[in-house]
């Protein structure tokens with residue numbers, strides 16, 4: 001019998017360290033608007049859509065704005081973010097990610113992306129890992145942001161695998177909650193205290209060994 005599971009990866013903060021670029025770009029905008037924006041505040045933006053992220057920041061500063069102003073700030077933030085990732089290459093993959101992708105592929109498993117980012121596809125191309133993915137679902141494909149499970153449910157549907165045969169790697173609490181509400185196995189990558197709702201926690205992919213991956217495949 002062959003076990004084929006769907007391994008669904010978040011992008012920012014899981015595959016690449018773009019979470020810090022998002023933070024720097026939002027921090028610059030917040031500064032311009034006179035809003036204090038700390039790494040603690042930034043935790044609430046992880047896994048959250050661009051539009052919702054701006055709303056959270058404006059709420060922090062109690063700022064009301066017209067749609068025109070908001071659209072300009074969203075555009076400016078994204079331009080700055082894109083300038084940070086323009087030269088990105090495979091060296092920016094987070095430690096251990098490539099080994100896990102290679103192991104899953106060698107063991108005939110489905111691999112999918114489930115990201116809130118609208119910049120996900122170019123990042124997979126720049127880092128030269130697109131060929132590992134059987135399905136890509138990103139911020140252009142979904143209407144409901146994490147913690148809604150839509151992004152992960154669409155990813156497992158694309159590879160015809162049931163949610164309870166799917167495993168999600170996530171660095172945000174919203175993403176862990178999305179995986180849990182889809183009844184998928186949730187694996188937190190990063191701070192265990194923040195990601196305490198995950199079924200398993202690892203500080204990074206170098207701590208995930210083949211024995212653990214095999215146990216997920218055989219479960």
Ligand code: B16
Pocket residue numbers: 010011012013019022045046047048049050053078114115116117118119120139172
């Ligand atoms: P963009 P993920 C998310 O990606 C980020 O965690 C979040 O900080 C960002 O605001 C969101 O993508 C939208 O990104 O502005 O590129 O469309 O973690 O779900 O891969």
Ligand code: MG
Pocket residue numbers: 010011012013014046047170171172175
């Ligand atoms: Mg993330």
